[in-house]
Amino acid sequence: MTATTSGETCVDCQETVASLTIRSRRLCASCFIRYVSSKILKRMESYRFRNLAGDQKRRLFLPISGGVSSLVLLQLLDSQLQRQIGNRNRTAYDLVIARVVLPDTSGLATIDSEYQKLAQRFPLHNFLPLVSLHEVLQLDAGMRQDLTLLGIDDESGESEEECMQRILSSAMSVTARADLQSILLRRLLVSLAKQQNCETVLWGHSDSRLAAIALADVAKGRGGSVSSHIADGRSLHGINFNYPARDLFKVELQTYAQALDEPLTYATEGDATDQPTTSIRNTSIDNLLSSYITSQGEKYPSIMANVVRTASKLQTQKEGNGVVPCTFCIMPTTGTGDDSADSLILCYGCTRMKQEIRG
Ligand SMILES: [Zn+2]
Ligand SMILES: [Zn+2]
Known part of the structure:
Protein backbone atom coordinates (compact mmCIF):
# COMPACT_ATOMS: atom_id res chain seq x y z
CA MET A 1 0.00 0.00 0.00
CA THR A 2 1.90 3.01 -1.27
CA ALA A 3 1.01 6.58 -2.06
CA THR A 4 2.38 7.99 -5.28
CA THR A 5 2.04 11.24 -7.13
CA SER A 6 1.73 9.81 -10.63
CA GLY A 7 -1.25 10.98 -12.64
CA GLU A 8 -3.13 7.65 -12.87
CA THR A 9 -6.90 7.74 -12.65
CA CYS A 10 -8.82 5.90 -9.91
CA VAL A 11 -10.10 2.57 -11.26
CA ASP A 12 -13.41 2.92 -9.41
CA CYS A 13 -14.70 6.40 -10.23
CA GLN A 14 -12.56 6.84 -13.38
CA GLU A 15 -12.44 10.53 -12.55
CA THR A 16 -10.14 11.47 -9.73
CA VAL A 17 -6.40 10.97 -9.66
CA ALA A 18 -5.58 7.80 -7.73
CA SER A 19 -3.48 8.29 -4.63
CA LEU A 20 -3.50 4.79 -3.08
CA THR A 21 -2.83 1.21 -4.12
CA ILE A 22 -5.25 -1.14 -2.35
CA ARG A 23 -4.97 -4.87 -3.13
CA SER A 24 -3.28 -4.04 -6.46
CA ARG A 25 -5.95 -1.49 -7.46
CA ARG A 26 -5.29 2.23 -7.83
CA LEU A 27 -7.90 4.21 -5.92
CA CYS A 28 -8.60 7.81 -4.95
CA ALA A 29 -9.12 8.62 -1.27
CA SER A 30 -12.90 8.91 -1.46
CA CYS A 31 -13.32 5.61 -3.31
CA PHE A 32 -11.05 3.97 -0.74
CA ILE A 33 -13.19 5.40 2.08
CA ARG A 34 -16.28 4.00 0.37
CA TYR A 35 -14.55 0.61 0.00
CA VAL A 36 -13.73 0.35 3.72
CA SER A 37 -17.17 1.58 4.67
CA SER A 38 -18.97 -0.97 2.49
CA LYS A 39 -16.84 -3.86 3.81
CA ILE A 40 -17.80 -3.00 7.38
CA LEU A 41 -21.44 -2.08 6.83
CA LYS A 42 -22.00 -5.32 4.92
CA GLN A 315 -16.87 -26.71 12.95
CA THR A 316 -18.07 -24.12 15.41
CA GLN A 317 -19.26 -25.81 18.53
CA LYS A 318 -22.49 -24.37 19.81
CA GLU A 319 -24.04 -24.67 23.18
CA GLY A 320 -26.68 -27.34 23.43
CA ASN A 321 -24.98 -29.91 21.23
CA GLY A 322 -23.50 -31.52 24.30
CA VAL A 323 -20.69 -28.97 24.23
CA VAL A 324 -19.45 -28.12 27.69
CA PRO A 325 -17.90 -24.67 27.91
CA CYS A 326 -14.67 -24.39 29.86
CA THR A 327 -15.51 -22.84 33.23
CA PHE A 328 -12.67 -20.33 32.99
CA CYS A 329 -12.33 -19.19 29.35
CA ILE A 330 -15.94 -20.08 28.36
CA MET A 331 -14.72 -21.69 25.14
CA PRO A 332 -15.75 -25.21 24.08
CA THR A 333 -13.87 -28.06 25.72
CA THR A 334 -12.83 -30.64 23.17
CA GLY A 335 -13.23 -33.78 25.27
CA THR A 336 -16.58 -35.17 26.25
CA GLY A 337 -16.18 -33.62 29.67
CA ASP A 338 -16.10 -36.90 31.59
CA ASP A 339 -15.52 -35.31 34.98
CA SER A 340 -18.08 -32.60 34.39
CA ALA A 341 -20.47 -33.88 37.03
CA ASP A 342 -20.17 -30.61 38.92
CA SER A 343 -19.94 -28.74 35.58
CA LEU A 344 -16.59 -27.23 36.60
CA ILE A 345 -14.19 -28.13 33.87
CA LEU A 346 -11.04 -26.66 32.34
CA CYS A 347 -10.28 -26.92 28.63
CA TYR A 348 -6.89 -28.17 27.43
CA GLY A 349 -5.63 -24.60 26.90
CA CYS A 350 -6.56 -23.53 30.43
CA THR A 351 -5.11 -26.73 31.89
CA ARG A 352 -1.83 -25.89 30.14
CA MET A 353 -2.04 -22.30 31.36
CA LYS A 354 -2.63 -23.55 34.91
CA GLN A 355 0.70 -25.39 34.81
CA GLU A 356 2.37 -22.02 34.42
CA ILE A 357 0.53 -20.45 37.35
CA ARG A 358 1.73 -20.64 40.93
CA GLY A 359 -1.21 -20.43 43.23
ZN1 LIG B 1 -12.21 7.22 -7.11
ZN1 LIG C 1 -10.48 -22.77 29.04
Whole structure:
Protein backbone atom coordinates (compact mmCIF):
# COMPACT_ATOMS: atom_id res chain seq x y z
CA MET A 1 0.00 0.00 0.00
CA THR A 2 1.90 3.01 -1.27
CA ALA A 3 1.01 6.58 -2.06
CA THR A 4 2.38 7.99 -5.28
CA THR A 5 2.04 11.24 -7.13
CA SER A 6 1.73 9.81 -10.63
CA GLY A 7 -1.25 10.98 -12.64
CA GLU A 8 -3.13 7.65 -12.87
CA THR A 9 -6.90 7.74 -12.65
CA CYS A 10 -8.82 5.90 -9.91
CA VAL A 11 -10.10 2.57 -11.26
CA ASP A 12 -13.41 2.92 -9.41
CA CYS A 13 -14.70 6.40 -10.23
CA GLN A 14 -12.56 6.84 -13.38
CA GLU A 15 -12.44 10.53 -12.55
CA THR A 16 -10.14 11.47 -9.73
CA VAL A 17 -6.40 10.97 -9.66
CA ALA A 18 -5.58 7.80 -7.73
CA SER A 19 -3.48 8.29 -4.63
CA LEU A 20 -3.50 4.79 -3.08
CA THR A 21 -2.83 1.21 -4.12
CA ILE A 22 -5.25 -1.14 -2.35
CA ARG A 23 -4.97 -4.87 -3.13
CA SER A 24 -3.28 -4.04 -6.46
CA ARG A 25 -5.95 -1.49 -7.46
CA ARG A 26 -5.29 2.23 -7.83
CA LEU A 27 -7.90 4.21 -5.92
CA CYS A 28 -8.60 7.81 -4.95
CA ALA A 29 -9.12 8.62 -1.27
CA SER A 30 -12.90 8.91 -1.46
CA CYS A 31 -13.32 5.61 -3.31
CA PHE A 32 -11.05 3.97 -0.74
CA ILE A 33 -13.19 5.40 2.08
CA ARG A 34 -16.28 4.00 0.37
CA TYR A 35 -14.55 0.61 0.00
CA VAL A 36 -13.73 0.35 3.72
CA SER A 37 -17.17 1.58 4.67
CA SER A 38 -18.97 -0.97 2.49
CA LYS A 39 -16.84 -3.86 3.81
CA ILE A 40 -17.80 -3.00 7.38
CA LEU A 41 -21.44 -2.08 6.83
CA LYS A 42 -22.00 -5.32 4.92
CA ARG A 43 -21.15 -7.09 8.20
CA MET A 44 -23.73 -4.95 10.03
CA GLU A 45 -26.69 -5.90 7.79
CA SER A 46 -28.53 -7.79 10.52
CA TYR A 47 -28.81 -4.58 12.56
CA ARG A 48 -30.71 -2.64 9.92
CA PHE A 49 -34.19 -1.21 10.37
CA ARG A 50 -35.82 -3.94 8.31
CA ASN A 51 -34.79 -6.51 10.91
CA LEU A 52 -36.46 -4.59 13.71
CA ALA A 53 -39.96 -5.12 15.03
CA GLY A 54 -41.95 -1.89 15.45
CA ASP A 55 -40.24 0.59 17.74
CA GLN A 56 -37.69 -1.94 18.86
CA LYS A 57 -34.16 -0.63 19.22
CA ARG A 58 -31.08 -2.70 19.71
CA ARG A 59 -28.22 -1.95 22.05
CA LEU A 60 -24.79 -2.90 20.78
CA PHE A 61 -21.64 -2.88 22.84
CA LEU A 62 -18.43 -1.55 21.31
CA PRO A 63 -15.26 -1.88 23.39
CA ILE A 64 -12.48 0.38 22.21
CA SER A 65 -8.85 -0.36 22.95
CA GLY A 66 -7.21 2.87 21.86
CA GLY A 67 -5.92 1.04 18.77
CA VAL A 68 -6.89 1.87 15.23
CA SER A 69 -9.40 -0.90 14.43
CA SER A 70 -12.01 -0.25 17.10
CA LEU A 71 -11.67 3.50 16.48
CA VAL A 72 -12.37 3.10 12.77
CA LEU A 73 -15.35 0.91 13.63
CA LEU A 74 -16.69 3.60 15.97
CA GLN A 75 -16.23 6.34 13.35
CA LEU A 76 -17.94 4.28 10.63
CA LEU A 77 -20.89 3.22 12.75
CA ASP A 78 -21.26 6.79 13.93
CA SER A 79 -21.59 8.01 10.33
CA GLN A 80 -24.09 5.23 9.59
CA LEU A 81 -26.20 6.33 12.58
CA GLN A 82 -25.86 10.01 11.60
CA ARG A 83 -27.26 9.13 8.17
CA GLN A 84 -30.13 7.22 9.78
CA ILE A 85 -30.99 10.26 11.89
CA GLY A 86 -30.86 12.44 8.78
CA ASN A 87 -33.21 10.09 6.89
CA ARG A 88 -35.61 8.89 9.58
CA ASN A 89 -34.88 10.97 12.63
CA ARG A 90 -34.02 7.82 14.59
CA THR A 91 -31.41 5.06 14.64
CA ALA A 92 -31.77 1.29 14.34
CA TYR A 93 -29.46 0.72 17.30
CA ASP A 94 -27.70 2.46 20.16
CA LEU A 95 -24.00 2.11 20.73
CA VAL A 96 -22.57 1.65 24.22
CA ILE A 97 -18.83 2.38 24.27
CA ALA A 98 -16.40 1.10 26.90
CA ARG A 99 -12.68 1.26 27.39
CA VAL A 100 -10.75 -0.89 29.84
CA VAL A 101 -7.56 0.34 31.48
CA LEU A 102 -5.17 -2.56 31.91
CA PRO A 103 -2.91 -2.89 34.95
CA ASP A 104 0.54 -1.31 34.60
CA THR A 105 -0.86 1.20 32.12
CA SER A 106 1.17 4.38 32.19
CA GLY A 107 -0.35 7.72 31.28
CA LEU A 108 -3.80 7.23 32.73
CA ALA A 109 -4.41 10.99 32.47
CA THR A 110 -3.66 10.86 28.73
CA ILE A 111 -5.97 7.90 28.19
CA ASP A 112 -8.68 9.70 30.13
CA SER A 113 -8.36 12.91 28.13
CA GLU A 114 -8.28 11.00 24.81
CA TYR A 115 -11.41 9.16 25.87
CA GLN A 116 -13.14 12.44 26.81
CA LYS A 117 -12.21 13.92 23.43
CA LEU A 118 -13.63 10.89 21.70
CA ALA A 119 -16.88 11.20 23.63
CA GLN A 120 -17.05 14.86 22.50
CA ARG A 121 -16.38 13.98 18.88
CA PHE A 122 -19.04 11.24 18.89
CA PRO A 123 -21.70 12.69 21.23
CA LEU A 124 -24.49 10.47 19.90
CA HIS A 125 -23.27 7.45 21.86
CA ASN A 126 -23.24 6.31 25.41
CA PHE A 127 -19.64 6.35 26.65
CA LEU A 128 -19.31 4.41 29.91
CA PRO A 129 -16.72 5.66 32.41
CA LEU A 130 -13.25 4.09 32.01
CA VAL A 131 -13.17 0.63 33.58
CA SER A 132 -10.23 -1.05 35.32
CA LEU A 133 -9.48 -4.71 34.71
CA HIS A 134 -9.88 -5.52 38.42
CA GLU A 135 -13.57 -4.62 38.19
CA VAL A 136 -14.07 -8.05 36.62
CA LEU A 137 -13.82 -9.46 40.16
CA GLN A 138 -17.00 -7.64 41.05
CA LEU A 139 -18.91 -7.53 37.76
CA ASP A 140 -18.47 -11.20 36.88
CA ALA A 141 -20.19 -13.04 39.70
CA GLY A 142 -18.41 -16.35 39.09
CA MET A 143 -14.92 -14.96 38.64
CA ARG A 144 -13.44 -15.51 42.11
CA GLN A 145 -14.81 -19.04 42.26
CA ASP A 146 -13.53 -19.83 38.76
CA LEU A 147 -10.05 -18.54 39.61
CA THR A 148 -9.76 -21.21 42.30
CA LEU A 149 -9.80 -23.77 39.47
CA LEU A 150 -6.45 -22.31 38.40
CA GLY A 151 -5.22 -22.56 41.99
CA ILE A 152 -5.68 -18.84 42.64
CA ASP A 153 -7.54 -18.47 45.91
CA ASP A 154 -9.05 -15.44 47.60
CA GLU A 155 -6.97 -13.64 50.18
CA SER A 156 -8.72 -11.62 52.80
CA GLY A 157 -7.94 -7.97 53.39
CA GLU A 158 -6.68 -7.06 49.95
CA SER A 159 -8.30 -4.56 47.60
CA GLU A 160 -9.58 -5.66 44.20
CA GLU A 161 -6.67 -3.84 42.62
CA GLU A 162 -4.14 -5.71 44.78
CA CYS A 163 -5.96 -8.94 44.07
CA MET A 164 -5.67 -8.38 40.31
CA GLN A 165 -1.94 -7.63 40.65
CA ARG A 166 -1.52 -10.90 42.56
CA ILE A 167 -3.53 -12.85 39.98
CA LEU A 168 -1.46 -11.58 37.06
CA SER A 169 1.86 -11.93 38.83
CA SER A 170 1.04 -15.55 39.64
CA ALA A 171 1.69 -16.33 35.96
CA MET A 172 5.21 -17.66 35.56
CA SER A 173 5.62 -16.88 31.87
CA VAL A 174 4.85 -13.89 29.69
CA THR A 175 2.60 -16.05 27.53
CA ALA A 176 0.57 -17.35 30.48
CA ARG A 177 0.18 -13.82 31.80
CA ALA A 178 -1.00 -12.50 28.43
CA ASP A 179 -3.34 -15.47 28.05
CA LEU A 180 -4.78 -14.97 31.54
CA GLN A 181 -5.18 -11.24 31.02
CA SER A 182 -6.97 -11.64 27.70
CA ILE A 183 -9.47 -14.08 29.22
CA LEU A 184 -10.11 -11.74 32.16
CA LEU A 185 -10.53 -8.86 29.73
CA ARG A 186 -13.02 -10.77 27.59
CA ARG A 187 -15.04 -11.81 30.64
CA LEU A 188 -15.04 -8.21 31.94
CA LEU A 189 -16.30 -6.86 28.61
CA VAL A 190 -18.97 -9.55 28.34
CA SER A 191 -20.16 -8.78 31.91
CA LEU A 192 -20.31 -5.07 31.14
CA ALA A 193 -22.21 -5.68 27.90
CA LYS A 194 -24.75 -7.82 29.75
CA GLN A 195 -25.04 -5.27 32.55
CA GLN A 196 -25.81 -2.66 29.87
CA ASN A 197 -28.48 -4.93 28.32
CA CYS A 198 -26.59 -5.15 25.05
CA GLU A 199 -27.35 -8.09 22.77
CA THR A 200 -24.04 -8.07 20.92
CA VAL A 201 -20.39 -7.25 21.45
CA LEU A 202 -18.89 -5.62 18.35
CA TRP A 203 -15.19 -6.44 18.27
CA GLY A 204 -12.94 -4.17 16.20
CA HIS A 205 -10.54 -6.96 15.18
CA SER A 206 -9.12 -6.70 11.66
CA ASP A 207 -8.39 -9.71 9.48
CA SER A 208 -4.74 -9.43 10.54
CA ARG A 209 -5.68 -9.52 14.22
CA LEU A 210 -7.99 -12.50 13.73
CA ALA A 211 -5.23 -14.38 11.89
CA ALA A 212 -2.86 -13.69 14.80
CA ILE A 213 -5.49 -14.92 17.28
CA ALA A 214 -6.11 -18.10 15.28
CA LEU A 215 -2.41 -18.95 15.07
CA ALA A 216 -1.74 -18.02 18.70
CA ASP A 217 -4.68 -20.12 19.90
CA VAL A 218 -3.25 -23.15 18.11
CA ALA A 219 0.20 -22.50 19.58
CA LYS A 220 -1.26 -22.24 23.10
CA GLY A 221 -3.18 -25.51 22.91
CA ARG A 222 -6.43 -23.69 22.28
CA GLY A 223 -6.85 -25.00 18.75
CA GLY A 224 -10.19 -26.56 19.66
CA SER A 225 -11.71 -23.17 20.34
CA VAL A 226 -10.30 -21.21 17.38
CA SER A 227 -13.49 -21.26 15.35
CA SER A 228 -15.63 -20.25 18.34
CA HIS A 229 -13.17 -17.51 19.21
CA ILE A 230 -13.32 -15.77 15.84
CA ALA A 231 -16.85 -16.65 14.68
CA ASP A 232 -19.73 -14.23 14.23
CA GLY A 233 -22.91 -15.20 16.04
CA ARG A 234 -24.03 -16.56 19.39
CA SER A 235 -21.08 -17.21 21.69
CA LEU A 236 -20.92 -19.60 24.62
CA HIS A 237 -20.80 -16.47 26.79
CA GLY A 238 -24.54 -16.16 26.17
CA ILE A 239 -24.21 -13.02 24.06
CA ASN A 240 -23.57 -12.44 20.34
CA PHE A 241 -20.07 -11.71 19.09
CA ASN A 242 -19.61 -9.80 15.86
CA TYR A 243 -16.42 -8.83 14.02
CA PRO A 244 -17.49 -6.21 11.43
CA ALA A 245 -13.90 -5.27 10.45
CA ARG A 246 -12.95 -8.88 9.68
CA ASP A 247 -12.59 -8.34 5.91
CA LEU A 248 -10.01 -5.59 6.24
CA PHE A 249 -6.30 -5.68 6.95
CA LYS A 250 -4.91 -3.60 9.77
CA VAL A 251 -2.87 -1.49 7.35
CA GLU A 252 -6.06 -0.67 5.42
CA LEU A 253 -7.72 0.53 8.63
CA GLN A 254 -4.63 2.64 9.37
CA THR A 255 -4.78 4.14 5.88
CA TYR A 256 -8.49 4.82 6.30
CA ALA A 257 -7.92 6.60 9.64
CA GLN A 258 -5.50 8.97 7.88
CA ALA A 259 -7.56 9.42 4.69
CA LEU A 260 -10.57 10.95 6.50
CA ASP A 261 -11.16 14.70 6.32
CA GLU A 262 -10.79 14.71 10.07
CA PRO A 263 -8.16 11.97 10.60
CA LEU A 264 -8.49 9.69 13.59
CA THR A 265 -5.67 9.84 16.08
CA TYR A 266 -4.84 6.65 17.87
CA ALA A 267 -2.06 5.49 20.11
CA THR A 268 0.46 3.10 18.66
CA GLU A 269 2.07 3.00 22.08
CA GLY A 270 0.72 0.06 24.00
CA ASP A 271 -0.12 -1.53 20.69
CA ALA A 272 2.50 -4.20 21.03
CA THR A 273 1.93 -5.45 17.52
CA ASP A 274 3.67 -2.39 16.11
CA GLN A 275 6.74 -2.64 18.26
CA PRO A 276 9.78 -4.55 17.12
CA THR A 277 10.35 -7.74 19.02
CA THR A 278 13.23 -6.96 21.34
CA SER A 279 13.60 -10.22 23.18
CA ILE A 280 11.82 -13.48 22.59
CA ARG A 281 12.02 -14.26 26.31
CA ASN A 282 9.92 -11.20 27.13
CA THR A 283 7.42 -11.71 24.35
CA SER A 284 4.21 -13.65 24.62
CA ILE A 285 3.12 -15.96 21.81
CA ASP A 286 0.27 -13.52 21.12
CA ASN A 287 2.58 -10.55 20.63
CA LEU A 288 5.09 -12.56 18.65
CA LEU A 289 2.47 -13.71 16.16
CA SER A 290 0.85 -10.29 16.01
CA SER A 291 4.10 -8.57 15.12
CA TYR A 292 4.98 -11.35 12.68
CA ILE A 293 1.66 -10.94 10.89
CA THR A 294 1.88 -7.15 10.91
CA SER A 295 5.35 -7.23 9.38
CA GLN A 296 5.06 -10.26 7.09
CA GLY A 297 1.33 -10.62 6.53
CA GLU A 298 1.23 -7.44 4.48
CA LYS A 299 3.39 -9.14 1.90
CA TYR A 300 1.08 -12.15 1.68
CA PRO A 301 -2.42 -10.78 2.25
CA SER A 302 -4.23 -13.67 0.60
CA ILE A 303 -2.51 -16.18 2.89
CA MET A 304 -3.57 -14.18 5.95
CA ALA A 305 -7.14 -13.98 4.69
CA ASN A 306 -7.01 -17.75 4.18
CA VAL A 307 -5.92 -18.37 7.77
CA VAL A 308 -9.05 -16.67 9.04
CA ARG A 309 -11.33 -18.18 6.41
CA THR A 310 -10.07 -21.71 7.03
CA ALA A 311 -10.16 -21.36 10.81
CA SER A 312 -13.71 -20.03 10.64
CA LYS A 313 -14.79 -23.03 8.59
CA LEU A 314 -13.75 -25.49 11.28
CA GLN A 315 -16.87 -26.71 12.95
CA THR A 316 -18.07 -24.12 15.41
CA GLN A 317 -19.26 -25.81 18.53
CA LYS A 318 -22.49 -24.37 19.81
CA GLU A 319 -24.04 -24.67 23.18
CA GLY A 320 -26.68 -27.34 23.43
CA ASN A 321 -24.98 -29.91 21.23
CA GLY A 322 -23.50 -31.52 24.30
CA VAL A 323 -20.69 -28.97 24.23
CA VAL A 324 -19.45 -28.12 27.69
CA PRO A 325 -17.90 -24.67 27.91
CA CYS A 326 -14.67 -24.39 29.86
CA THR A 327 -15.51 -22.84 33.23
CA PHE A 328 -12.67 -20.33 32.99
CA CYS A 329 -12.33 -19.19 29.35
CA ILE A 330 -15.94 -20.08 28.36
CA MET A 331 -14.72 -21.69 25.14
CA PRO A 332 -15.75 -25.21 24.08
CA THR A 333 -13.87 -28.06 25.72
CA THR A 334 -12.83 -30.64 23.17
CA GLY A 335 -13.23 -33.78 25.27
CA THR A 336 -16.58 -35.17 26.25
CA GLY A 337 -16.18 -33.62 29.67
CA ASP A 338 -16.10 -36.90 31.59
CA ASP A 339 -15.52 -35.31 34.98
CA SER A 340 -18.08 -32.60 34.39
CA ALA A 341 -20.47 -33.88 37.03
CA ASP A 342 -20.17 -30.61 38.92
CA SER A 343 -19.94 -28.74 35.58
CA LEU A 344 -16.59 -27.23 36.60
CA ILE A 345 -14.19 -28.13 33.87
CA LEU A 346 -11.04 -26.66 32.34
CA CYS A 347 -10.28 -26.92 28.63
CA TYR A 348 -6.89 -28.17 27.43
CA GLY A 349 -5.63 -24.60 26.90
CA CYS A 350 -6.56 -23.53 30.43
CA THR A 351 -5.11 -26.73 31.89
CA ARG A 352 -1.83 -25.89 30.14
CA MET A 353 -2.04 -22.30 31.36
CA LYS A 354 -2.63 -23.55 34.91
CA GLN A 355 0.70 -25.39 34.81
CA GLU A 356 2.37 -22.02 34.42
CA ILE A 357 0.53 -20.45 37.35
CA ARG A 358 1.73 -20.64 40.93
CA GLY A 359 -1.21 -20.43 43.23
ZN1 LIG B 1 -12.21 7.22 -7.11
ZN1 LIG C 1 -10.48 -22.77 29.04
